[in-house]
Amino acid sequence: MKTYFWITLFLISCNITIAQSEDDNIRSSINKYLEGTSYNKPETIKEAFYDEANLFLTHKEKKLWIVPIQEYASWFEKREQGKFNGRTGKILSVDRENDIAMAKAEILIEGKDVRYIDVFLLKKIDGVWKIISKAATTKK
Incomplete structure (x- = not known):
């Protein structure tokens, strides 16, 4: 009985470690996006995304603004690389199931009363x- 208990405890701890590792890897990918957009690093932004990913953004003149990742990352090429641009992001949640995940982040910009x-x-x-x-989306 003791052996069964220890084997079960070991397997549970292995599963917890693997789950934490997967969540850490998901957070790492999101953090690449956050760092890249905060410090004008287009290559870091692209590293976080699948090459053919699209971004679905808010635009005051369009119902839906679809921007390919290559175009989006290029917006940060025009700015001073590595310099903080006032964007501060934080991960609010991560939900993973097998090989897919969903995450939510908040972006605040210095001097603007807007929450993305x-x-x-x-x-x-x-x-x-x-x-x-x-x-x-944005919240004012």
Whole structure:
């Protein structure tokens, strides 16, 4: 009976460690996006995303503004690389099921009274968590 208890306890702890590791890898991918957009690092932004990912953004003149990741990352090429641009982001939640995940982040910009909420869909592709889609909205 003691052996069964110890084996069960070991297996449970292994599962917890693996789950934490997966969540850490998801957070790492989202943090690449947050760092890249806060410090004008287009390559770091692209590293977080699947190459063919689209972003679904808010635009005052469009119902739905779809921007490919390559175009989105290029917006940060025009700014001073590595310099903080006033964007501060934090991950609010992560929900994972097998090889897919959903995450939510908040973005605040210095000097603006606006709160952006980003929702990400991620997929584990070739052992790496990649953002396959992002939708964003603003709250004033």
